[in-house]
Structure formats: C-alpha cells, structure tokens
Amino acid sequence: MAMAAAAAAAAGAGPGAGVTAGGGGGERSSTRDRLLAALEDLELLARELIEILAISRNQKLPQPGEESQILELLIQRDGEFQELMKLAVDQGKIHHEMQLLEKVVEKRDNDIQQLQKQLKEAEHILATAVYQAKEKLKSIEKARKGAISSEEIIKYAHRISASNAVCAPLTWVPGDPRRPYPTDLEMRSGLLGQMNNPSTNGVNGHLPGDALAAGRLPDVLAPQYPWQSSDMSMNMLPPNHSNDFMLEPPGHNKENEDDVEVMSTDSSSSSSDSD
Amino acid sequence: MDADDTGNRLRFQLELEFVQCLANPNYLNFLAQRGYFKDKAFVNYLKYLLYWKEPEYAKYLKYPQCLHMLELLQYEHFRKELVNAQCAKFIDEQQILHWQHYSRKRMRLQQALAEQQQQNNTSVK
Numbered sequence: 001m002a003m004a005a006a007a008a009a010a011a012g013a014g015p016g017a018g019v020t021a022g023g024g025g026g027e028r029s030s031t032r033d034r035l036l037a038a039l040e041d042l043e044l045l046a047r048e049l050i051e052i053l054a055i056s057r058n059q060k061l062p063q064p065g066e067e068s069q070i071l072e073l074l075i076q077r078d079g080e081f082q083e084l085m086k087l088a089v090d091q092g093k094i095h096h097e098m099q100l101l102e103k104v105v106e107k108r109d110n111d112i113q114q115l116q117k118q119l120k121e122a123e124h125i126l127a128t129a130v131y132q133a134k135e136k137l138k139s140i141e142k143a144r145k146g147a148i149s150s151e152e153i154i155k156y157a158h159r160i161s162a163s164n165a166v167c168a169p170l171t172w173v174p175g176d177p178r179r180p181y182p183t184d185l186e187m188r189s190g191l192l193g194q195m196n197n198p199s200t201n202g203v204n205g206h207l208p209g210d211a212l213a214a215g216r217l218p219d220v221l222a223p224q225y226p227w228q229s230s231d232m233s234m235n236m237l238p239p240n241h242s243n244d245f246m247l248e249p250p251g252h253n254k255e256n257e258d259d260v261e262v263m264s265t266d267s268s269s270s271s272s273d274s275d
Numbered sequence: 276m277d278a279d280d281t282g283n284r285l286r287f288q289l290e291l292e293f294v295q296c297l298a299n300p301n302y303l304n305f306l307a308q309r310g311y312f313k314d315k316a317f318v319n320y321l322k323y324l325l326y327w328k329e330p331e332y333a334k335y336l337k338y339p340q341c342l343h344m345l346e347l348l349q350y351e352h353f354r355k356e357l358v359n360a361q362c363a364k365f366i367d368e369q370q371i372l373h374w375q376h377y378s379r380k381r382m383r384l385q386q387a388l389a390e391q392q393q394q395n396n397t398s399v400k
Contacts (some may be wrong), residue, residue, distance in 0.1 A: 050323050148330060158336055168375040180374040181298035181338055190294040191285075237280075238287045239326050 031088050038081040045074045291335055294327050297348065298341035300370065304363035312354035321348050340370070 029037070043106045070178070160166045164178060177183065187193055296302050304369045311317050326332055328342055336342070356362045 098284045125344070146330070150332070160337060160339060163337060166339065166374070167377045168371075170378050170381070172375065172378065179299070180302070180340060180370050182292075183297055183299070183301075184301075187292075187296050187299070190292045191288050192296070195289075204313075238290050239323075 031084060031091055035081070035084050038077060038084055041077045042081060044072055045077060049074060111197060185266065290324065290327075295336060295338045295341045296347060298338045298343045298370075300344075300357075300363045300366040303344065303348075303357050304360060304365075307354065312357065314349075316399050318354075321345065325349075332360035 049067060052067050052070065165180065168180070169176075169178060172178065182190070306312060324345060327336065327345070333339065333342065
C-alpha cells in the first residue's frame with residue numbers, strides 16, 4: 001500500500017525531477033529513477049527475506065545470520081527510500097513554483113513585446129512627422145528665396161503682353177508680319193545688328209524710321225527696339241566670364257564675336273526682304 | 276575701370292539681344308545650316324547663356340520664350356534636327372498657334388457671352 005503511493009509520487013515527481021538531475025551524463029540519475037531503483041531493491045530484499053523465512057521454517061539455516069543481514073539491508077533501503085520520498089516532495093514543490101514563475105515571465109514577455117510594438121509605431125509616426133516637417137521647412141525656404149513682389153510680376157506681365165510678345169494681337173491675321181519672336185527686321189535694327197554698321201545710315205541705307213514713315217511698319221517697331229527697356233537695363237551687367245569659350249565651363253571663354261558679326265551682315269536665307 | 280564697365284554693359288545688351296533672337300526658329304535654322312551648332316565654343320556659349328534664367332536677369336527679357344529654346348538647344352539632338360527647314364517651319368507654326376492661344380480663348384469667351392445675352396433677350400421677349 002505504501003509502495004503504491006510511493007510509485008504514484010515517483011511518477012508525479014519524475015518529469016520535473018528528471019530535468020533537474022538528468023544533466024550529469026550517467027553519473028546522477030533522476031530522483032524518479034532512484035526512487036524506482038530503491039523500490040526494486042526493497043521488493044527484492046523483501047522477497048529474499050520471505051524465501052529465507054519460508055525455507056528456514058522447513059529446514060535448517062544453511063547460512064546463519066543471513067536473515068538479519070537481509071533485514072538490515074531492508075531497513076537501510078527503506079531509510080533511503082523515505083529520504084528520496086521527501087526529496088521528491090520538495091522537488092515537486094519547487095517545480096510547481098517554477099511553473100508559476102514561468103507563467104509570470106511569459107506575461108512580462110508579452111508586455112514587453114507589446115510595449116516594443118507601440119514604441120516602434122510611435123517612432124515611425126514621429127519619424128514621418130519629422131520628415132514632413134523638414135520637407136515643409138525646405139519648401140518654405142525655397143519659397144522665401146524666390147519671393148518676388150507682386151507689383152514687379154504684374155509690371156513684367158504687362159510689359160510682355162502689351163507689346164504682343166507672348167500674346168497675339170487681337171487683330172492678327174495670317175499675313176501680319178508680327179511674330180512671337182524678334183523678326184529679321186527687329187534683329188537687324190537692334191544693337192547686335194548695328195555692330196557692323198557703325199554708320200548712322202542704318203540698315204542697307206534705310207533707317208527704321210523711314211520704313212515707318214513709308215507706312216510699312218506697324219507702330220510697335222519704331223523706334224522702340226524690342227530689347228531696349230533702356231531705363232532699366234543701362235546699369236545691368238552680365239556675369240563675368242573669361243575670354244575663351246573653347247574651354248569647358250565654368251571657364252567660359254570668348255564668345256565668338258566673329259560669328260555674331262557675320263550673323264548681322266549675312267542676309268538670312270529664309271527671311272523676307274528687309275526693307 | 277570705366278571702360279570695363281561700359282564694355283560690360285554693352286556686352287549685357289548684346290547678349291540680351293542675342294538670347295532673344297534664339298526665340299526665332301528661322302534664325303536657329305540659319306545658325307544650324309551654317310554649322311554654328313557644331314562649334315564647341317558656340318555650344319559652350321549657349322550653356323553660358325543659361326544665366327538668363329535667373330530672375331534678376333530674366334526680368335529684362337521681352338520674349339521669355341527664348342529661354343525654352345535655349346534649354347532645348349542644350350541638347351545635341353535638337354541642334355542636329357534644326358538643320359532641317361521643315362523642323363524650323365514646324366516650330367514656327369506651333370509657336371504662332373500657341374501665341375494665339377489667349378486671343379482664341381478670349382474670342383470663345385466673347386462668343387459664349389454673346390450667345391448668352393442673345394438667349395436672355397429672346398427669353399425676355
């Protein structure tokens with residue numbers, strides 16, 4: 001009866017105790033194994049004792065004192081067994097505690113993971129917010145740099161539209177010599193065109209004013225040359241550059257002034273007659 | 276120093292005129308046919324002229340379309356294409372059509388307004 005209870009306890013304590021004591025290779029067997037071994041010993045000894053007692057009842061003892069030996073062994077084994085049982089009970093308690101602690105650890109782990117997720121999310125949101133704020137700042141900076149007074153813009157818009165440079169005159173029909181770009185005539189009458197004609201005779205001996213007088217030029221062209229917003233541009237300077245355009249930029253070099261002059265004296269192949 | 280300044284001012288006006296001439300597709304065709312676009316120095320000059328895109332220079336341009344042409348001229352393919360007269364003609368036509376965009380729009384608006392007024396008149400009667 002006691003043995004059956006012990007066997008049950010051994011089975012219960014076995015799994016837990018097996019873990020604790022199983023690490024020594026073959027040296028330390030688990031509590032369960034030891035309990036079972038002790039049980040087997042007890043069983044063996046008990047059997048032997050009973051056999052000897054049975055035999056000694058019928059015949060004389062072949063070995064005197066054997067039963068006392070066995071008895072002693074039995075008692076010893078029983079003592080060991082009791083100790084092992086106590087050990088098993090303790091180990092069971094510890095195991096139970098371990099399980100509780102493990103549960104707590106698991107819960108904490110989950111909490112940490114949850115916090116980690118939230119932290120990551122928060123970091124992501126903050127990073128996005130910071131990035132967008134930076135972009136906004138950049139565009140604010142950019143806008144500020146390019147700020148132009150509305151008055152100036154309106155003036156400019158008026159200038160380019162009133163002279164029909166970007167918008168056709170309302171009465172324009174095909175055949176009208178006006179164009180959205182400087183025409184041959186305008187090009188020749190400008191400073192560039194005059195460079196090779198230093199004389200005041202104007203182009204081909206005609207002054208643009210003559211053509212106007214002859215009624216062949218619209219008012220727009222005379223004598224207000226397209227590029228002379230002179231009050232404005234007199235004080236303006238182009239960016240500096242060295243004198244030879246053969247080298248790669250930014251070491252920009254001499255414009256081919258020769259070509260420029262050639263342009264102004266050659267008659268353009270596709271233009272209409274200039275006078 | 277003074278001569279320098281005058282020289283620079285003159286250069287400013289010359290470059291102003293020249294860059295605006297680039298808005299004329301016939302002129303571009305002229306330049307292409309005479310091989311100016313093959314000259315490395317000229318190409319570098321065109322690149323140098325990009326300074327006209329800055330607002331403090333651009334405000335002097337009467338024909339701001341020239342800036343677009345200038346940008347296109349930075350590409351070799353465009354420069355090569357300009358040798359063809361048809362190319363120049365096409366650009367010319369498109370430019371003129373675009374030029375008329377607002378007058379057409381205005382005409383349409385006026386027409387729409389006139390029609391509306393007519394409708395109002397007839398409904399009043």
